[in-house]
Amino acid sequence: MSTSAGQREPLTTGDEARSPRPTRHHRVVVVGGGTAGMAVAAKLCRKLRDPDVAIVEPSTYHFFQPQWTLVGGGVMPKENSRREQQRVTPRKATWIRDAVTRFDPADNEVVLAGGERVGYDYLVVAPGLQLNWGDVRGLTADMVGRDGICSNYLYEGCEGTWRTLQEFKGGTAIFTMPPPPIKCAGAPQKIAYLADDHFRRRGVRERTRIVYAAGTPGIFSVKEFAKTLNEVIARKGIETLFSHKLVEIRAAERQAVFERMASGEEVVLDYDMIHITPPQGPPDFVRQSPLADAAGWVNVDKHTLQHPEFPNVFSLGDASSLPTSKTGAAVRKETPVLVHNLMATMRGEDSSRFQRYDGYAGCPLVTGYGRLVFAEFDYDLKPQPSFPFDTTKERWSMYQVKRYGLPALYWRAMMKGF
Ligand code: FAD
Numbered sequence: 001m002s003t004s005a006g007q008r009e010p011l012t013t014g015d016e017a018r019s020p021r022p023t024r025h026h027r028v029v030v031v032g033g034g035t036a037g038m039a040v041a042a043k044l045c046r047k048l049r050d051p052d053v054a055i056v057e058p059s060t061y062h063f064f065q066p067q068w069t070l071v072g073g074g075v076m077p078k079e080n081s082r083r084e085q086q087r088v089t090p091r092k093a094t095w096i097r098d099a100v101t102r103f104d105p106a107d108n109e110v111v112l113a114g115g116e117r118v119g120y121d122y123l124v125v126a127p128g129l130q131l132n133w134g135d136v137r138g139l140t141a142d143m144v145g146r147d148g149i150c151s152n153y154l155y156e157g158c159e160g161t162w163r164t165l166q167e168f169k170g171g172t173a174i175f176t177m178p179p180p181p182i183k184c185a186g187a188p189q190k191i192a193y194l195a196d197d198h199f200r201r202r203g204v205r206e207r208t209r210i211v212y213a214a215g216t217p218g219i220f221s222v223k224e225f226a227k228t229l230n231e232v233i234a235r236k237g238i239e240t241l242f243s244h245k246l247v248e249i250r251a252a253e254r255q256a257v258f259e260r261m262a263s264g265e266e267v268v269l270d271y272d273m274i275h276i277t278p279p280q281g282p283p284d285f286v287r288q289s290p291l292a293d294a295a296g297w298v299n300v301d302k303h304t305l306q307h308p309e310f311p312n313v314f315s316l317g318d319a320s321s322l323p324t325s326k327t328g329a330a331v332r333k334e335t336p337v338l339v340h341n342l343m344a345t346m347r348g349e350d351s352s353r354f355q356r357y358d359g360y361a362g363c364p365l366v367t368g369y370g371r372l373v374f375a376e377f378d379y380d381l382k383p384q385p386s387f388p389f390d391t392t393k394e395r396w397s398m399y400q401v402k403r404y405g406l407p408a409l410y411w412r413a414m415m416k417g418f
Helices: 035-047 067-072 155-167 187-202 223-236 328-346 396-416
Strands: 024-031 053-056 061-063 082-084 094-096 100-104 109-112 117-125 130-132 171-177 208-214 239-241 244-250 255-260 266-270 273-275 313-315 361-368 371-377
Touching: 024 035, 035 053, 035 117, 035 328, 035 396, 053 117, 067 155, 067 187, 067 396, 100 117, 117 328, 155 187, 155 273, 171 187, 171 266, 187 208, 187 223, 187 273, 187 361, 208 244, 223 361, 223 371, 313 328, 328 361, 328 396, 361 396, 371 396
Parallel strands: 024 053, 024 117, 053 094, 117 313, 171 208, 171 273, 208 239
Antiparallel strands: 061 082, 100 109, 109 117, 244 255, 255 266, 361 371
């Protein structure tokens, strides 16, 4: 089973060819009303004198997913992370409550699940990525929240993580991370650190083995932050299995099967609880479209965010081919570049007038309750700190930034086009 961000209504697959509905047209069509789509739509509505911007988004709710880590850690209820889509849609924009099923960039049209065809002058593609639960044998999304299986990667699942941590009485707790790319590569380990903290507070840590099993060769790709995180892991006594990919869940036996990626050999671990970060990839309708690159992501220039073959098409966020860490923080820096370059294209300017995105991404790595390492870096994996002090250290102040500062920044600035 494959699902995209949060909760969305089941999509009906309309037979587009036989659709009787008329075509409609907008100057700009934004596909996906998540973090990236709404940030772009809000900025365009603020900057364009007479915006004709339509957002295609099937979900009733908009989610601030970074909070799901804190929900899973019991810091807040899940409802804190969502707003009604209508409330975040700019007044000047049109919300088309449907899902795109097909791109026809040669005709400047997208096809909706309901059968309608929507024409555009400019297209922004931001439908996020797809969670591929079924890539792990024996696993489906509806198993999350039962039998010791939990995941912060679903809105409906993250409160179940907190329930699982509260009910845990000791034994083996496993935290998995699939091979990248995934959204927020830090999230799989953040919940392991919160769990360790929680187990200590409850007095069950001494009879608990915590295993962090990741499909990556190390804890983090940027060495300055990896150094601190390795110290955190050593201090907490967390066992690590790197280059190990979860390939099967035997729910009845409470066993997780990993593949050693170098040798293909299988490693079976018993668990009492397991937090699963599902394998992730491009949405099928993107992968199968003329907009996709070889890996299935929306093909864009990594600096200008413009499609190489269709210059009126731009993309950002998790669905894009941008070789950066897929985070909301990255979207915050991609958005002004995309909007600038889109508006330059509207004015007929060439790419010499474009702004360039440097690959900035940010990952607030919660290392416990009240502790956080704020990793910010660029395409070259060079730290790009926004704060005038050493952010490679764990800090209480940075935890407060994640807990209170970033949600305020998100709802009051990013979603309002600032
Ligand atoms: P999304 O926000 O996922 O939005 C995609 C939208 O497209 C959704 O609304 C979806 O309904 C819609 N859509 C899907 N299919 C279609 C279709 N066919 N037609 C139209 N619309 C469609 N980032 C950080 O910066 N910091 C963090 O601490 C952090 N922590 C995270 C923790 C977790 C547990 C998770 C899951 C994510 C975290 N992220 C974090 C990552 C961040 O949330 C994403 O990178 C960000 O939301 C990407 O924005 P997006 O718009 O590309 O995708």
